Amino acid sequence: MSTLSEIARKVQKGEISAEKTVQESLDRVAAAQGLNAYISVLPEYALEKARDLDRRIASGETVGPLAGVPIAIKDNIVVAAGKTTCGSHILENFESPYDATVIGRLLAAGAVPVGKTNLDEFAMGSTSETSAFGAPVNPIDAGITPGGSSGGSAVAVASGTVPVSLGSDTGGSIRQPAACCGIVGMKPTYGRVSRYGLVAYASSLDQIGPFARNVADAALLLNTLAGFDARDNTSSTQVIPDFTSALGGSLKGKTIGIPKEAFGEGLDAGVEASVRAALAACEREGAKIVEIHLPALKFAVAAYYVIATAEASANLSRYDGVRYTHRTSNPKNLMELYSKSRSEGFGAEVKKRILLGTYVLSSGFYDAYYMQAQKARRVLTADFEKAFAQCDVIAMPTMPAPPPKVGDIFKDPMAIYLQDIYTVGVNLAGLPAISLPVASTEGMPVGLQLIGRAFGETELFGIAAGAERSAAGMGAG
Numbered sequence: 495m496s497t498l499s500e501i502a503r504k505v506q507k508g509e510i511s512a513e514k515t516v517q518e519s520l521d522r523v524a525a526a527q528g529l530n531a532y533i534s535v536l537p538e539y540a541l542e543k544a545r546d547l548d549r550r551i552a553s554g555e556t557v558g559p560l561a562g563v564p565i566a567i568k569d570n571i572v573v574a575a576g577k578t579t580c581g582s583h584i585l586e587n588f589e590s591p592y593d594a595t596v597i598g599r600l601l602a603a604g605a606v607p608v609g610k611t612n613l614d615e616f617a618m619g620s621t622s623e624t625s626a627f628g629a630p631v632n633p634i635d636a637g638i639t640p641g642g643s644s645g646g647s648a649v650a651v652a653s654g655t656v657p658v659s660l661g662s663d664t665g666g667s668i669r670q671p672a673a674c675c676g677i678v679g680m681k682p683t684y685g686r687v688s689r690y691g692l693v694a695y696a697s698s699l700d701q702i703g704p705f706a707r708n709v710a711d712a713a714l715l716l717n718t719l720a721g722f723d724a725r726d727n728t729s730s731t732q733v734i735p736d737f738t739s740a741l742g743g744s745l746k747g748k749t750i751g752i753p754k755e756a757f758g759e760g761l762d763a764g765v766e767a768s769v770r771a772a773l774a775a776c777e778r779e780g781a782k783i784v785e786i787h788l789p790a791l792k793f794a795v796a797a798y799y800v801i802a803t804a805e806a807s808a809n810l811s812r813y814d815g816v817r818y819t820h821r822t823s824n825p826k827n828l829m830e831l832y833s834k835s836r837s838e839g840f841g842a843e844v845k846k847r848i849l850l851g852t853y854v855l856s857s858g859f860y861d862a863y864y865m866q867a868q869k870a871r872r873v874l875t876a877d878f879e880k881a882f883a884q885c886d887v888i889a890m891p892t893m894p895a896p897p898p899k900v901g902d903i904f905k906d907p908m909a910i911y912l913q914d915i916y917t918v919g920v921n922l923a924g925l926p927a928i929s930l931p932v933a934s935t936e937g938m939p940v941g942l943q944l945i946g947r948a949f950g951e952t953e954l955f956g957i958a959a960g961a962e963r964s965a966a967g968m969g970a971g
């Protein structure tokens with residue numbers, strides 16, 4: 495499949511029509527229906543947008559840098575067409591009256607949303623299996639999960655239905671599915687991309703980002719997504735550089751920090767071997783590898799699950815059976831309307847997290863859990879800052895083990911939470927990070943994660959592209 499810039503160039507020049515490009519994508523979506531990557535498809539909407547682009551091109555108008563590029567959107571990002579379910583029965587029939595800021599930006603750049611992708615309910619999970627609409631299937635191997643929570647967006651790209659898609663990452667939900675499906679997934683710095691129209695899970699951690707088949711496409715897509723938005727009060731006013739500007743750079747003189755704490759107990763030997771081989775290839779291309787320390791990484795999972803659930807319990811209180819979609823029938827009084835609507839509408843994982851979040855915020859436990867977690871968050875953020883005095887990027891696996899097998903999450907949920915060890919700390923510190931597929935020694939997809947300085951996406955993409963080229967030299971796809 496062509497890269498984003500190839501597609502856009504051909505459409506802009508009239509070599510192929512946007513309509514044909516989008517129709518072909520819709521055909522591939524239909525052919526791959528069995529993978530359950532999409533909760534809903536938007537054929538009429540997408541074709542109308544494509545025809546409109548073709549008309550504008552025919553009349554000599556200049557169209558945007560993503561003209562005619564079909565894109566899949568995680569179903570917790572609102573589009574003013576079709577439904578936005580968040581993978582939950584409670585929003586099963588919810589129709590958004592407005593577009594998320596990122597959707598407005600994509601449309602202005604000429605990209606065409608073709609459908610809404612499957613996810614863990616309200617993005618809570620790491621395997622996409624908590625979706626109320628059944629789990630998406632990993633095209634590499636149906637016995638392993640595609641990762642989560644943005645599993646549908648990863649499958650949509652990995653199976654070739656679209657060249658790029660959007661996910662959201664609160665604690666790894668872009669990077670983990672990218673690793674599980676053998677593609678690229680990137681979480682920008684907190685504040686880089688507007689969260690307006692992203693249904694909130696944990697507002698201080700949530701960030702929208704791209705999935706792509708290569709680093710260059712991810713960087714190009716971020717150029718369109720990023721930018722200040724007055725409708726998101728955590729949106730950053732930092733200037734937006736051209737994220738593709740360092741892509742051709744060499745790895746010579748770049749320093750990659752390897753945290754000692756990330757390569758110890760609990761790391762699968764096969765994953766470690768793949769990641770170390772990829773780093774050795776970077777070293778051969780001129781990168782310098784140094785050991786660094788993130789002593790507070792050991793607190794990351796605990797702190798994350800306290801903070802994320804606390805924020806979720808507050809954010810999800812808005813689903814009360816009065817607004818939005820699911821409402822119980824014949825409640826006896828207002829309290830019963832609330833409790834029955836919520837009991838019927840939410841799935842087990844979401845209920846578990848609301849209970850946990852309510853508990854850690856309750857008086858008497860607030861200091862013991864929530865305050866402690868906030869302290870751990872500050873210490874970990876300081877650890878990262880210290881580490882970046884010694885290196886340009888930090889490298890570690892995206893996940894400590896190969897993709898979870900289908901059904902594992904229901905047998906041992908704690909084991910799956912612990913697999914968030916390498917991703918959640920990045921959200922707690924608000925940093926940008928990317929997961930790249932690297933050659934696997936055991937036939938299972940493995941992700942190499944590179945973490946950048948806050949607002950250092952351009953350099954991060956540059957080094958990631960270098961790592962991608964070195965990995966290709968090793969024979970990886």
Ligand code: GLN
Nearest residue numbers: 617619663664665666667
């Ligand atoms: N696995 C993490 C969780 O379940 C992260 C999810 C996410 O990034 N949305 O909360």
